[in-house]
Amino acid sequence: MAQAAEPPSGTRDFLADEVRRREAAFSAVRDVFERYGFDPLITPAFERIEVLTGKYGDEGDKLVFKILRRGEHEATGEADLALRYDLTVPLARVVSTYGSQLPSPYKRYAIGPVWRADRPGKGRFREFTQCDIDIVGSPSEMADAEIVSAVNDGILALGVEDFTFEVNSRQALFGLLEAYRVPAELGGQVLITLDKLDKLSPEKVAAELLERGLALETADSLVGDLSAGDEGRIRDRLDGSEQGKRGLAEVDRVLELTAGLPTGRVVFTPRMVRGLDYYTGAIFEVTAAGYPGSIASGGRYDGLVASLGGPDLPACGGSIGLERILSMRDAAEVTPGGLDVAITVLGAEADVAKLAAELRLSGLRVGVYLGTSGKLAKQLKWANTQNAAFTLLYGPQEQVAGEVIVRDMSTGEQTRVPFGDVAAHLHIRR
Amino acid sequence: MAQAAEPPSGTRDFLADEVRRREAAFSAVRDVFERYGFDPLITPAFERIEVLTGKYGDEGDKLVFKILRRGEHEATGEADLALRYDLTVPLARVVSTYGSQLPSPYKRYAIGPVWRADRPGKGRFREFTQCDIDIVGSPSEMADAEIVSAVNDGILALGVEDFTFEVNSRQALFGLLEAYRVPAELGGQVLITLDKLDKLSPEKVAAELLERGLALETADSLVGDLSAGDEGRIRDRLDGSEQGKRGLAEVDRVLELTAGLPTGRVVFTPRMVRGLDYYTGAIFEVTAAGYPGSIASGGRYDGLVASLGGPDLPACGGSIGLERILSMRDAAEVTPGGLDVAITVLGAEADVAKLAAELRLSGLRVGVYLGTSGKLAKQLKWANTQNAAFTLLYGPQEQVAGEVIVRDMSTGEQTRVPFGDVAAHLHIRR
Numbered sequence: 119m120a121q122a123a124e125p126p127s128g129t130r131d132f133l134a135d136e137v138r139r140r141e142a143a144f145s146a147v148r149d150v151f152e153r154y155g156f157d158p159l160i161t162p163a164f165e166r167i168e169v170l171t172g173k174y175g176d177e178g179d180k181l182v183f184k185i186l187r188r189g190e191h192e193a194t195g196e197a198d199l200a201l202r203y204d205l206t207v208p209l210a211r212v213v214s215t216y217g218s219q220l221p222s223p224y225k226r227y228a229i230g231p232v233w234r235a236d237r238p239g240k241g242r243f244r245e246f247t248q249c250d251i252d253i254v255g256s257p258s259e260m261a262d263a264e265i266v267s268a269v270n271d272g273i274l275a276l277g278v279e280d281f282t283f284e285v286n287s288r289q290a291l292f293g294l295l296e297a298y299r300v301p302a303e304l305g306g307q308v309l310i311t312l313d314k315l316d317k318l319s320p321e322k323v324a325a326e327l328l329e330r331g332l333a334l335e336t337a338d339s340l341v342g343d344l345s346a347g348d349e350g351r352i353r354d355r356l357d358g359s360e361q362g363k364r365g366l367a368e369v370d371r372v373l374e375l376t377a378g379l380p381t382g383r384v385v386f387t388p389r390m391v392r393g394l395d396y397y398t399g400a401i402f403e404v405t406a407a408g409y410p411g412s413i414a415s416g417g418r419y420d421g422l423v424a425s426l427g428g429p430d431l432p433a434c435g436g437s438i439g440l441e442r443i444l445s446m447r448d449a450a451e452v453t454p455g456g457l458d459v460a461i462t463v464l465g466a467e468a469d470v471a472k473l474a475a476e477l478r479l480s481g482l483r484v485g486v487y488l489g490t491s492g493k494l495a496k497q498l499k500w501a502n503t504q505n506a507a508f509t510l511l512y513g514p515q516e517q518v519a520g521e522v523i524v525r526d527m528s529t530g531e532q533t534r535v536p537f538g539d540v541a542a543h544l545h546i547r548r
Numbered sequence: 549m550a551q552a553a554e555p556p557s558g559t560r561d562f563l564a565d566e567v568r569r570r571e572a573a574f575s576a577v578r579d580v581f582e583r584y585g586f587d588p589l590i591t592p593a594f595e596r597i598e599v600l601t602g603k604y605g606d607e608g609d610k611l612v613f614k615i616l617r618r619g620e621h622e623a624t625g626e627a628d629l630a631l632r633y634d635l636t637v638p639l640a641r642v643v644s645t646y647g648s649q650l651p652s653p654y655k656r657y658a659i660g661p662v663w664r665a666d667r668p669g670k671g672r673f674r675e676f677t678q679c680d681i682d683i684v685g686s687p688s689e690m691a692d693a694e695i696v697s698a699v700n701d702g703i704l705a706l707g708v709e710d711f712t713f714e715v716n717s718r719q720a721l722f723g724l725l726e727a728y729r730v731p732a733e734l735g736g737q738v739l740i741t742l743d744k745l746d747k748l749s750p751e752k753v754a755a756e757l758l759e760r761g762l763a764l765e766t767a768d769s770l771v772g773d774l775s776a777g778d779e780g781r782i783r784d785r786l787d788g789s790e791q792g793k794r795g796l797a798e799v800d801r802v803l804e805l806t807a808g809l810p811t812g813r814v815v816f817t818p819r820m821v822r823g824l825d826y827y828t829g830a831i832f833e834v835t836a837a838g839y840p841g842s843i844a845s846g847g848r849y850d851g852l853v854a855s856l857g858g859p860d861l862p863a864c865g866g867s868i869g870l871e872r873i874l875s876m877r878d879a880a881e882v883t884p885g886g887l888d889v890a891i892t893v894l895g896a897e898a899d900v901a902k903l904a905a906e907l908r909l910s911g912l913r914v915g916v917y918l919g920t921s922g923k924l925a926k927q928l929k930w931a932n933t934q935n936a937a938f939t940l941l942y943g944p945q946e947q948v949a950g951e952v953i954v955r956d957m958s959t960g961e962q963t964r965v966p967f968g969d970v971a972a973h974l975h976i977r978r
Contacts, residue, residue: 123645134587155915157564195625256918378902472808485585488686
């Protein structure tokens with residue numbers, strides 16, 4: 119019965135080292151979120167299909183994995199369930215489901231897989247892990263600042279050190295359009311183009327603005343001011359617009375409340391636009407030396423929970439690009455999962471089983487030879503492949519003497535130890 | 549946009565306490581498996597549909613959740629992927645996929661969700677967590693004994709203390725049929741009926757055997773010998789059959805190699821039949837005081853990996869009924885996830901943010917008030933709902949004095965502490 123041996127396109131099997139590496143990363147981030155008083159939430163892999171459809175736009179809807187109805191309904195070819203596409207829609211559902219049973223505000227973190235039928239590619243998977251924190255029910259800018267701080271600590275816990283939060287606000291962006299007299303109908307497109315100033319030259323960005331129909335002098339002054347990095351000039355301009363003023367206040371509040379972070383970690387970045395439409399207040403994106411694109415992002419989205427079917431509550435949140443960070447980090451950093459002790463089996467199996475049990479009880483990671491060879495050389499070779507720190511040799515002769523031979527696998531040195539003293543001996547030498 | 553608020557039928561949302569309880573259990577079991585030198589494995593939630601179909605019988609196939617093809621193919625109503633139904637078929641696939649890249653023997657553990665479109669009911673879910681260990685590639689009875697010991701330690705780690713491994717062997721069962729001259733065509737049905745001796749009276753079991761067509765005296769002697777618990781008599785009978793003799797040897801080897809466990813933990817149980825057909829050697833089921841049915845099971849299934857599409861390797865394994873054990877354990881056993889410190893916000897927000905950051909850095913779990921009320925009483929009420937051990941009061945007056953008021957939430961006692969000493973003060977008092 120032959121079968122396709124590869125996992126499905128766009129998915130991955132995680133073998134031992136990779137599981138340990140990922141779990142260590144997840145656990146480090148979880149510890150940070152717990153310290154911030156976020157509560158864990160785990161929802162099912164799938165939701166009723168009506169909970170998911172219409173939430174991600176036409177393009178998104180096409181990428182949802184739908185589950186066929188079962189039994190007699192299978193033949194209809196209809197779907198009634200779908201794999202979750204992100205962790206935000208399930209959050210909105212949970213807020214509807216449990217309402218006042220949840221703490222208020224509800225601070226939750228979720229680290230788990232989501233599924234998207236995207237075309238698989240380098241670093242783009244159909245099953246990948248998202249890592250989200252959200253605070254639902256607080257309008258306070260303290261909440262925005264908590265998100266920034268928690269994301270900051272989470273990134274540090276993942277071993278990334280050189281990174282920057284680019285902070286802006288939707289209102290500041292609208293204010294920018296107003297202050298520079300960008301025609302309303304061009305606004306959205308102009309913002310998208312301006313956001314490219316982190317990748318393209320000012321000339322190219324200005325050219326694109328002209329293409330989009332912006333007047334030459336408007337394009338020149340916008341690009342000139344934004345690319346000059348003269349924050350004072352932009353601030354002055356924003357101050358001349360009501361929306362701009364409110365936006366600046368939001369940004370400044372986040373800067374003030376995260377002032378405890380290292381200087382330069384959080385910076386006002388007037389050209390920064392988050393791709394998604396649902397943000398209503400402060401927004402941020404995190405860029406890091408050596409990483410393409412952003413490694414985290416988030417912001418305030420007061421209308422989102424309601425638009426996803428939940429109650430109308432203010433909310434803000436952030437997401438750490440765990441997969442992106444993991445893919446860039448050196449796989450060699452991981453602690454190898456080697457054995458503390460390998461035990462050969464040269465007869466006297468019942469004694470070996472007892473010895474293994476005793477050593478495991480003492481907390482050691484112990485493997486017993488389970489192959490078919492009775493040859494010591496072959497068993498030592500096996501112990502080597504297990505990265506064992508020590509190997510115990512124990513056969514009929516040692517059984518008679520009541521001793522175990524302890525072999526230090528790094529030096530090859532062998533010591534005879536009384537049968538009952540092996541655990542103590544190993545714990546001292548480890 | 550109203551939506552069905554409940555999670556899909558047969559699935560569950562896990563809120564904070566439940567996630568913590570489950571994660572603590574998973575982690576305890578993982579630690580045990582790691583000590584035994586098992587390697588973790590995580591495979592995708594879905595497999596290609598051809599990997600799953602035909603592996604679980606007609607009834608099982610109907611319970612597989614199938615995923616619709618996407619894009620232009622969606623309209624065909626066909627499925628090309630399916631959610632995993634257990635952790636064993638993915639293991640067989642992984643053994644095919646990675647072959648010699650895996651350690652030999654390959655000892656792996658997997659703790660993760662599986663999906664079955666069973667009719668939901670009390671304790672029966674459509675998404676539930678399985679917990680499996682398997683050793684692929686070892687014909688040694690040391691491997692069988694390792695599985696029993698690891699399952700034993702896993703169950704202990706879950707807090708269950710009073711339990712028994714009922715051990716038998718497929719060969720001993722066939723030997724039993726031979727020894728008691730049960731007609732070959734009745735064999736399977738007779739075994740299924742005999743296995744009910746743990747629930748039904750000997751009379752009822754004998755009556756069912758007669759119904760199935762067994763001769764009166766055969767039924768009487770089988771039921772009589774098995775229910776008398778006279779192991780010696782059964783052993784004598786088995787010794788008269790070649791298959792029975794081999795089966796007894798398998799059982800005795802497992803008993804010998806697990807002799808280090810408490811007396812009575814592992815017992816030969818000649819009537820015990822595992823429901824599934826694929827076992828080839830020693831088999832076991834674990835029963836526990838206060839738990840209905842079995843809480844763990846396993847055995848040797850040398851042909852299984854090949855029949856599931858993998859290479860032809862000997863294998864044995866075990867499964868702990870995590871969900872069953874969790875559902876019976878008292879939910880109150882969990883450490884509540886309360887805050888170490890709640891901080892009120894009565895102005896001076898930037899200082900509060902710094903204080904929170906410092907306390908979190910020191911490892912404390914800290915929540916900041918994110919509501920809209922400026923009233924102390926309301927904020928203290930919030931701190932109470934967070935099960936906070938301490939609450940910090942800090943407003944403009946304290947800011948001027950450079951002090952923080954630390955309130956012990958169990959006694960109501962308040963202490964003034966210099967702003968910079970709060971972390972040290974709390975760590976001493978905690």
